[in-house]
Amino acid sequence: MISQEHKDLLAAGARNRYLPLNCWCPNQCKFCYEKDFSKTFPQVSTKYAPLYTNEAFDFFYEKFSDFQKNNRKELDPRNKGTGIQLTRRGFEYFPMCDFFNLGLTPAQIEKIIPLQNVFYTTGLNLDLSLVRYLTRKYPRKFRLHLSVVTFDPLIRKDLMHPGIDTGNLKKICNIAFRPTYFLLYFNKEQIVSDIGILNKPALKNKGSLYIHKLYYGKFSPQIVKDYADKAEEHFKAIIYYLKGNDKKLGDISGRLRFSPASKIYSWVFQKEISRLLKTAKGAKDAAIFCSKGAYPLIRGSERGIRVIPVENSIGGCVDFALGIRVRSIIRKLRELSAGGNVLKHAFLPSSMFVAGNKFDLSADSIDLIRQEFPGIKVKVIDVPSKILHSTLSLEACFRYFLLKEFKG
Numbered sequence: 001m002i003s004q005e006h007k008d009l010l011a012a013g014a015r016n017r018y019l020p021l022n023c024w025c026p027n028q029c030k031f032c033y034e035k036d037f038s039k040t041f042p043q044v045s046t047k048y049a050p051l052y053t054n055e056a057f058d059f060f061y062e063k064f065s066d067f068q069k070n071n072r073k074e075l076d077p078r079n080k081g082t083g084i085q086l087t088r089r090g091f092e093y094f095p096m097c098d099f100f101n102l103g104l105t106p107a108q109i110e111k112i113i114p115l116q117n118v119f120y121t122t123g124l125n126l127d128l129s130l131v132r133y134l135t136r137k138y139p140r141k142f143r144l145h146l147s148v149v150t151f152d153p154l155i156r157k158d159l160m161h162p163g164i165d166t167g168n169l170k171k172i173c174n175i176a177f178r179p180t181y182f183l184l185y186f187n188k189e190q191i192v193s194d195i196g197i198l199n200k201p202a203l204k205n206k207g208s209l210y211i212h213k214l215y216y217g218k219f220s221p222q223i224v225k226d227y228a229d230k231a232e233e234h235f236k237a238i239i240y241y242l243k244g245n246d247k248k249l250g251d252i253s254g255r256l257r258f259s260p261a262s263k264i265y266s267w268v269f270q271k272e273i274s275r276l277l278k279t280a281k282g283a284k285d286a287a288i289f290c291s292k293g294a295y296p297l298i299r300g301s302e303r304g305i306r307v308i309p310v311e312n313s314i315g316g317c318v319d320f321a322l323g324i325r326v327r328s329i330i331r332k333l334r335e336l337s338a339g340g341n342v343l344k345h346a347f348l349p350s351s352m353f354v355a356g357n358k359f360d361l362s363a364d365s366i367d368l369i370r371q372e373f374p375g376i377k378v379k380v381i382d383v384p385s386k387i388l389h390s391t392l393s394l395e396a397c398f399r400y401f402l403l404k405e406f407k408g
């Protein structure tokens with residue numbers, strides 16, 4: 001018999017469309033935020049699912065099918081991907097990740113395929129013949145998100161699990177149909193080399209490439225910080241290389257997306273951000289609170305209104321809004337009020353909240369601000385998911401650097 005708590009956990013996973021992990025992710029990437037999650041957000045308890053016995057799997061499967069068929073609307077899109085849920089026990093974090101590390105049997109894996117579209121994996125414990133079988137049998141349904149990160153052996157040695165067989169991973173990259181190849185950018189040579197390996201299978205199998213910034217938090221090991229800081233110096237060269245070789249690489253721009261630093265996102269979405277801030281325009285004695293990444297842009301565009309950057313509790317180079325704490329906003333408001341600045345309006349980005357624009361990642365409610373500052377009207381500016389979940393094109397990143405150069 002599985003316990004009620006175990007059932008709740010599996011049901012929460014089903015609602016978020018993934019199977020919760022049953023241990024700290026075995027991939028153990030050095031840059032993983034997961035192992036530090038409970039230190040960063042101690043109010044949120046991390047919940048691991050017990051092993052997937054047949055009974056537990058069947059329970060999950062029943063719930064998952066039910067949510068997929070009948071209750072899709074119940075999923076709060078804002079929570080999608082965070083793994084954080086407000087349950088009857090409070091805020092709980094259900095770690096997710098590599099589907100192929102859960103100890104499921106091939107038959108159980110196959111059962112999930114019609115219900116789920118994308119399967120994230122680093123390739124650890126991923127059987128080539130199983131991938132071949134599933135690709136042939138479910139060409140439309142079975143999509144792999146292959147977290148390659150890089151094939152560079154030295155970087156892999158520093159950051160990735162030594163047990164991932166890169167020979168096997170390359171073969172999987174070669175046969176997967178319409179996969180996403182996920183890379184982190186470190187430097188131009190690394191990207192040139194990784195694209196040299198992946199571009200051919202991407203062309204052959206309708207794959208796409210997704211190149212992401214390496215983030216680190218305050219608890220990340222020094223080596224991750226060093227790699228991440230260096231990578232930013234190389235990003236422009238990477239973009240110029242790809243732009244200059246677009247045709248030679250088989251029009252790679254059509255198969256390539258980026259998640260670069262927040263400042264590039266803010267620049268790309270400046271019109272949308274300015275439109276969102278219209279609600280704040282004209283408000284007297286007002287302040288807009290924003291992430292450090294968005295601050296330079298908002299400060300430049302909003303005249304006559306105070307713009308206040310707020311640190312992210314994850315720390316390190318994390319400068320986006322998810323992770324900003326309600327208590328950090330309160331601290332800023334106290335500072336303002338101690339300096340004799342009386343506010344009547346405070347505008348906060350919805351992207352710092354989960355669970356219906358109400359709670360931050362530390363499980364503190366926006367009402368804490370209202371209780372301490374009843375004279376301030378606190379408003380949440382709704383950042384649409386089009387911005388929150390977007391990735392950027394090669395052209396957008398290229399234009400960012402080009403215009404910066406043009407402006408000197």
Ligand code: SF4
Nearest residue numbers: 025027028029032097
């Ligand atoms: S695969 Fe994801 S969850 Fe697992 S260790 Fe790596 S970053 Fe963390």
